[in-house]
Amino acid sequence: MGALKSLCLAAALSATLCTPVCAADGEQKIAELGTCKLASGEVILDCRVGYRTFGTLNAERTNVVVMPTWLNGRTEDMLSLFGATPGKDRLVDTSKFFGVAFDAVGDGVSSSPSNSKRQAGVTFPQFTTEDMVRAQYRVLTEIMQVKHVHAVTGLSMGGHQTFAWAVLYPEFIDLAVPIVGSPRPAPYDLLLWQAQIEALMRDREWRGGNYSANPARALDFAFGELLLTTPSDYNRRKTRDQVLADLEKARKGNLGADANDKIRQAQAMMQLDVSRDFGGSLERAARAVKARVFVVVAKQDHVVTPGPASDFAKLIGAKLLVLEGDCGHLATACESARLNQAVRDFLSH
Numbered sequence: 001m002g003a004l005k006s007l008c009l010a011a012a013l014s015a016t017l018c019t020p021v022c023a024a025d026g027e028q029k030i031a032e033l034g035t036c037k038l039a040s041g042e043v044i045l046d047c048r049v050g051y052r053t054f055g056t057l058n059a060e061r062t063n064v065v066v067m068p069t070w071l072n073g074r075t076e077d078m079l080s081l082f083g084a085t086p087g088k089d090r091l092v093d094t095s096k097f098f099g100v101a102f103d104a105v106g107d108g109v110s111s112s113p114s115n116s117k118r119q120a121g122v123t124f125p126q127f128t129t130e131d132m133v134r135a136q137y138r139v140l141t142e143i144m145q146v147k148h149v150h151a152v153t154g155l156s157m158g159g160h161q162t163f164a165w166a167v168l169y170p171e172f173i174d175l176a177v178p179i180v181g182s183p184r185p186a187p188y189d190l191l192l193w194q195a196q197i198e199a200l201m202r203d204r205e206w207r208g209g210n211y212s213a214n215p216a217r218a219l220d221f222a223f224g225e226l227l228l229t230t231p232s233d234y235n236r237r238k239t240r241d242q243v244l245a246d247l248e249k250a251r252k253g254n255l256g257a258d259a260n261d262k263i264r265q266a267q268a269m270m271q272l273d274v275s276r277d278f279g280g281s282l283e284r285a286a287r288a289v290k291a292r293v294f295v296v297v298a299k300q301d302h303v304v305t306p307g308p309a310s311d312f313a314k315l316i317g318a319k320l321l322v323l324e325g326d327c328g329h330l331a332t333a334c335e336s337a338r339l340n341q342a343v344r345d346f347l348s349h
Contacts, residue, residue, distance in 0.1 A: 055094030
């Protein structure tokens with residue numbers, strides 16, 4: 001939910017292996033895809049997908065590691081997760097791999113309610129997590145001329161997309177590492193996301209979605225603060241005065257991501273179900289997975305409850321890492337040293 005922070009790491013991208021869309025390491029790129037057909041039958045017009053690349057693409061174009069964004073996140077928030085030098089934040093070693101970070105549809109960089117000229121605001125069609133992944137697949141295959149990737153990994157909603165990748169394109173990827181993600185939301189998760197949607201729509205500035213001031217106010221802010229972590233962790237990190245000051249600032253509005261963007265991405269997460277094409281059977285969906293999978297969950301996660309991911313890990317015989325601390329969904333930051341080393345080892349071996 002936009003809580004992860006990062007710093008920029010820049011390096012030169014090898015010119016000899018560049019595609020026509022190549023640019024400096026970590027530089028924002030935009031892929032123009034024309035029309036993106038959605039699972040609903042609707043379309044996104046003037047469909048565009050933001051992405052950034054890190055490291056050097058090998059001659060066979062097979063050392064690609066894909067990482068989609070989390071909810072309300074952008075690829076600019078993920079820069080520190082890629083790098084060739086040691087660092088506690090590094091998930092992808094760019095001395096070995098060619099990292100491709102994708103802005104998920106609806107994040108305000110890729111096609112979104114907030115930036116669409118012909119489908120602005122509430123007229124922007126609802127899309128699914130699977131639609132996000134299909135657009136990313138088009139960028140890889142149509143724009144970058146990549147025919148196979150080494151791995152897909154992602155945190156939170158990026159983990160949701162990773163599960164979708166493993167089921168939608170089983171022959172396209174070797175490894176999948178969904179981190180605090182889900183193959184389909186648990187009942188608690190559905191309740192949470194719908195409550196946040198309702199909170200946004202009941203803000204005084206909502207006006208049927210045709211707002212002039214972004215209705216992301218105190219209640220929306222409080223949702224994120226409460227649910228990302230646990231009472232013990234939050235009380236350890238925050239003082240009473242800090243919380244009161246944060247709430248007062250939030251009441252003045254215009255915080256964070258655009259409300260329509262938030263709603264469309266939340267709806268996409270709610271609709272995620274990797275078993276949809278398998279008669280609702282996770283067992284059948286699991287049999288479609290060909291990649292080796294490493295699943296990471298947080299025991300006290302109140303945003304993406306760990307049950308569905310843990311159950312799916314058993315069905316596919318995946319390696320499972322349980323983060324045991326009291327940081328909730330933010331366990332990926334609190335236990336980053338352990339997590340990142342485990343992911344780097346899995347990607348390398």
